[in-house]
Amino acid sequence: MLLEGKTVLITGASRGIGRATAIECARQGADVALNWFKDRAGIEETLAEVTRMGRRAVEVEGDVARPESAERFVSAASAALGRVDVFVSNAGICPFHAFLDTPIEVFERTMAVNLHGAYYMTQAAARRMKSQGTGGALIAISSISALVGGGMQAHYTPTKAGVHSLMQSCAVALGPYGIRCNSVMPGTIATDINREDLSDPAKRAYMEKRIPLGRLGAPEEVAGCVVFLASDLARYVTGASVLVDGGLFVNLQ
Ligand code: NAD
Ligand code: RM4
Secondary structure, eight states, X not given: OTTTTOEEEESSTTSHHHHHHHHHHHHTTOEEEEEESSOHHHHHHHHHHHHHTTOOEEEEEOOTTSHHHHHHHHHHHHHHHSOOXXXXXXXXXXXXXXXXXXXHHHHHHHHIIIIIHHHHHHHHHHHXXXXXXXXXXXXXXXXXXXXXXXXXXXXXXXXXXXHHHHHHHHHHHHGGGXXXXXXXXXXXXXXXXXXXXXXXXXXXXXXXXXXTTSSOBOHHHHHHXXXXXXXXXXXXXXXOEEEESTTTTTOOO
């Protein structure tokens, strides 16, 4: 029960890594507040699993790209659960597209959701933590793609480098308030975000071959790392990033 007595807020919690994180946090004793957008069926499944574990859960609809969603999420979470101890910025999109003809709308939306949304949400959660006066933990779901490129991801990888950088600056800005700020960098995790991309058997086999552990990751394997960073086991860890990638990043030859 690494998170007993804590409240955890997660964006994009209706499926994938966000859902697995909500469930693992609840299993570790946390109450959870769950942001979602356009996916009522998904958030209801997440809610059902969390409440089955006997934890309190509240869901709040909102597009993270809209600044007003952030204050609404944090206020609703605080009203329902009493406080904000941990905030996980997870919501994200990756519409794979060749660089030279990526439509400007695709670039702008990817930036707005993945980077601007993370900024607004993180700031709102941090303000609440500061006013509570008891510290907290901010965790961004960045990516291995913060560190390496992708030919179909030139609009996406800068957002992942951006949220990693956001956590570094937040670690400096918020350390005096006892608020720790870290990022998790998943490698290639099988979720809906890359289902179509990996439906090409050649691409999937190529990715698997590059991973020293020999397989794609599962959302639950990212959630475990989030729980560690959220917990008091990580009480002296701030400004760090942790790759959860089966060894993909270090595999040159
Ligand atoms: P996913 O598509 O399964 O889940 C994404 C979640 O974000 C969904 O619940 C979706 O509804 C939500 N979302 C999308 N736009 C939103 C918006 N505007 N407002 C609120 N919620 C929104 O994908 P996933 O793999 O679970 O991705 C989660 C995060 O993990 C993303 O930030 C992604 O960049 C990151 N990531 C994923 C991988 C991977 O290989 N799957 C690797 C590295 C990083
Ligand atoms: C990740 C990484 C993965 C990709 C997902 C969508 O950051 O680039 O390889 O499948 O994004």
